[in-house]
Amino acid sequence: MWCPDPYLEHVYRNASEEAGLSPKRAWNERKAELRQKLIETLGNFNFNPASADLNPIVLERQDMGDYTLERVVYQTDAHLQMPAYVLIPHRLDGKAPAVLAWHGHGYGSREIVGLRPDGTADEGEPGIHQHYALQLVRRGMVVIAPEIIGFGDRRLSADSGKDPRKNSSCFALASRLLMYGKTLAGLRIQEAIRSLDYLLTRDEVDPERIGAIGFSGGGLIASLSSTLDERIKAVVVCAFTSTFRGSLLSMNHCIDNYMPAILPYADLPELIGLIAPRALFVESGMEDPLFPVDSVREAAAVLQEIYEAEGVKGRFEVDLFPGKHEVSGRKSFDWLERQLEELKAGFPL
Template identity: 65%
Template sequence: MWCPDDYLDHLYDSLDKYYAQTPSIPWNERKIGVRSKLLESLGPFPEQAADLRPTLLHRIERDTYIEERVEYSTVGKLRVPAYVLIPKQLKGRAPAVLAWHGHGYGSREIAGLQPDGTIDDAQPGIHQHFAVQLVQRGMIAVAPEILGFGDRRMLADSAKDPRKSSSCSSLSSRLLLYGRTVAGLRLFEAGRALDYLATREDVDTDRIGSMGFSGGGLLASLGSALDERIQAAVICAYTSTFRGSLLSMNHCIDNYLPSILPEADLPELIGLIAPRGLFVESGIHDPLFPIQSVREAVRVLNEIYEAENAIERFEVDLFPGKHEVSGRKSYDWLANKLKV
């Protein structure tokens, strides 16, 4: 018995005494410490943001929407390309949604495009082209390329198939040497995406949402938790407990937050979104985020939203699917919350 599995189980079990005491502490008191620990775990954010300097790269008229590709700066020499899908015949300012892709070939995968940027006429994959689904419901969908994917991979990875290759591991290991995390840098860039939205004359900044799938669910959830400019969030195939998913199987290293567990489990981090709107969807046959752990996370989130007197702003759809976007209820829920 030389394998370390029992030791890792012991580490988690040793937290049971701590977690058993937390229900006696009202959520409205505990959430301050949870938020502080989350920020500490993410590592220091860059001290000074770069000027956005947004640039329009192209503007194409599609059947039911306008497709723009833009770029803007976040920090240092980092520039972010993003697809912006705009409803046709838009009058006045419209609600906008930050759309965060999961692991795959990047923002094109949710914007209805193939890896080379041409229209994807094939059956949508697990991302379901969900940015297109949002724009078709009257919302401006903004899909930034997450650092480490697609066109934002490191040079050594850029010649590989973007469907199978990311730079998550390379970025994570290098940033750790500076006491930083790739999750922290991505969340900083998520804040800059909100800053970019504020520069657009077609966006109503009082009606901003966020939607993310799988690894993009981290940005949709924690980005919404940390930035109250986001009024409503949809989290697809990510909500779980740490024990039920990240500690039970191998996930990409970009999901792991240093030293977070002694203070909070994942449902409590997501619960920082309360009392703002939150919709959780997950497939009951998802092997990466098993349904039992999803249900446990939902139970905790119900308690948090009840403590915030906002239970009517929390909804869940456990659909008959696997690790994928559904949207059967979440798209319309988001449109309703943002008053399209």
């Protein structure tokens, strides 16, 4: 009798009507406004390429047989440094394509570069991240895997002694940033853009062939940072694309996924659609309980409409694979390699 479910349904319906979602307003009439609303919602961080010195330092370098693994650190804000792994293929023939790789919830960047939480080699079966940075570097791409703030080595001091596989600092960071009108998603996207600034200083990297890939919460960073930075030419989003109603509003997710006051303007697939006309690949497991397949299909249909409206429907692809909340890569890794290779051959975006 006193359940608030009907109230939340009413709020959602009103927000959706206020947004004027497609087909009520043409996409090309909305996208510039929507991009600005996204920036405001994230907390008005400085998302333009920064001129401030990155002060990069190489902490260590290892020869891994077919690639070199570096641990680097660079400045993302006056009081923030970001560590990252950089994987460089051996025997490069000139400048190489490069990929920003964003891990999901877990113990941080080590989880995608084939390392255990303590930094030793993980020689067992890969987990849901599938060590995908290794898959990409072995396809000839330079890969940077930054440590997202709130995970692994970048947790708050109160969380630093806890098991990094089970404990993050997402809630504390997100809730405190809200007091200043900022979001954790916005801070992470600002750091993603600074990571791209750093990547483009590398002699091995072709600045015209930059891609991004992200899994789960890393999918939020890969997709939304790409909407705001057109230097990224091709994007793979793993286990994140859905509608707000089908996922974030229907179950409990980590607070780092939520953005205040965005629903009166757009649903999640429209935000991701700001990547267009650049290339986008969406993959998701058909048994993923966090991003249910029906919501993925609904989001993919909206994205297909956006890419058709942009006149580039061939630049959007989807793979719904047999699996749960995990990285697949059965089509997406080759797709990303192909997209960045075609840019070398002189094809347009």
